[in-house]
Amino acid sequence: MTSRKPLALSVKVLVFDNEGRCLVLKRSMASKGNPGKWDFPGGKVDPGETLDEAARREVLEETGLEITIGRVLGAAESESPTSRIAYLILEGHFVSGEVRLSEEHEEFAWVAPEDLHEYDLVSQLRAFALSRSRD
Amino acid sequence: MTSRKPLALSVKVLVFDNEGRCLVLKRSMASKGNPGKWDFPGGKVDPGETLDEAARREVLEETGLEITIGRVLGAAESESPTSRIAYLILEGHFVSGEVRLSEEHEEFAWVAPEDLHEYDLVSQLRAFALSRSRD
Numbered sequence: 028m029t030s031r032k033p034l035a036l037s038v039k040v041l042v043f044d045n046e047g048r049c050l051v052l053k054r055s056m057a058s059k060g061n062p063g064k065w066d067f068p069g070g071k072v073d074p075g076e077t078l079d080e081a082a083r084r085e086v087l088e089e090t091g092l093e094i095t096i097g098r099v100l101g102a103a104e105s106e107s108p109t110s111r112i113a114y115l116i117l118e119g120h121f122v123s124g125e126v127r128l129s130e131e132h133e134e135f136a137w138v139a140p141e142d143l144h145e146y147d148l149v150s151q152l153r154a155f156a157l158s159r160s161r162d
Numbered sequence: 163m164t165s166r167k168p169l170a171l172s173v174k175v176l177v178f179d180n181e182g183r184c185l186v187l188k189r190s191m192a193s194k195g196n197p198g199k200w201d202f203p204g205g206k207v208d209p210g211e212t213l214d215e216a217a218r219r220e221v222l223e224e225t226g227l228e229i230t231i232g233r234v235l236g237a238a239e240s241e242s243p244t245s246r247i248a249y250l251i252l253e254g255h256f257v258s259g260e261v262r263l264s265e266e267h268e269e270f271a272w273v274a275p276e277d278l279h280e281y282d283l284v285s286q287l288r289a290f291a292l293s294r295s296r297d
Contacts, residue, residue: 034214034231036171036207036250072171074209078248079169096169099248102237113213113234115171115248 034111038082039069039103039152041159042094042119044137050126051146052089053134065146066132067116082117090135091127094119101158105151116155169246173217174204174238174287176294177229177254179272185261186281187224188269200281201267202251217252225270226262229254236293240286251290 042050051065068089072081079096086094097118105112126135138146143156177185186200203224207216214231221229232253240247261270273281278291 031230032214033212034217034234034252036213077168078171079167082169095166099169099237099239102234102250104234113250113252115237115250117169117248 032106032109032111034104034113036072037070037112037114038072038078038085039067039114039116040082040086040094040096040119041067041100041116042086042090042092042121044121046137048137048139049143050090050092051136051138051143051148052128052132053136054149055131055133058131061149063147064149065136066149067152069114078115078117082119086119087124089129089131090124092124093122095122096120101155103151103155105149114151116152167241167244167246169248171207172205172247172249173207173213173220174202174249174251175217175221175229175231175254176202176235176251176275177221177225177227177256179256181272183272183274184278185225185227186271186273186278186283187263187267188271189284190266190268193266196284198282199284200271201284202287204249213250213252217254221254222259224264224266225259227259228257230257231255236290238286238290240284249286251287 054061054064056062068086070085082096100118101116103114140159144160189196189199189201191197203221205220235253236251238249275294279295
């Protein structure tokens, strides 16, 4: 219940297109964490970055899309033997671009929020995805 | 729905004592934001701090209590004319000390989680408190 492991921060972005679908990315089979699982774009916040800057940078790096940041949607966490990560989940809105994946991912899909639970998501996002399915 | 305001990060801590009650603080009437409202301890994460370091520092500064950090409980947000704040809400566990308030607060109470909704909380924490009341 209580941990003395350092707790780092990561942002995850639920990016919506103009039809209300959201973007999921399949992690590369060569990924050292959760290979082949589906994920949202996002990553660590660099020192000095605001959360929206970090979220827009990570989405651009991982998908090639320009977005704006909307509401705070939720939180999650994951744990490794040496550390923990807290995830702040933000709403993003597509502005421009076409999806071009980095080597971190090998597939993508635009999904209706109520169908998110049909994807084999990384474990830390499953509860969040289920709550979106019920909205 | 979408904002271009910078999004800063703050941690809030739901500190539990050994009887399962949690700590709420009444903001000073001289406070420039939400005077007289009830709040959880917490504040901004300094550059280079991990989330658990920031949370333990803020709780010590505002309450005099030493705590350990548990799970990630939720997220919230607030907005001012020039910026937005995302709140990551963490579970804390009392370790040692007696409550000594800073000038930021003028009253405190240890409350059963199901009674949190009876306090006039800052607006950004109301939905979270209501969800805890139902647990």
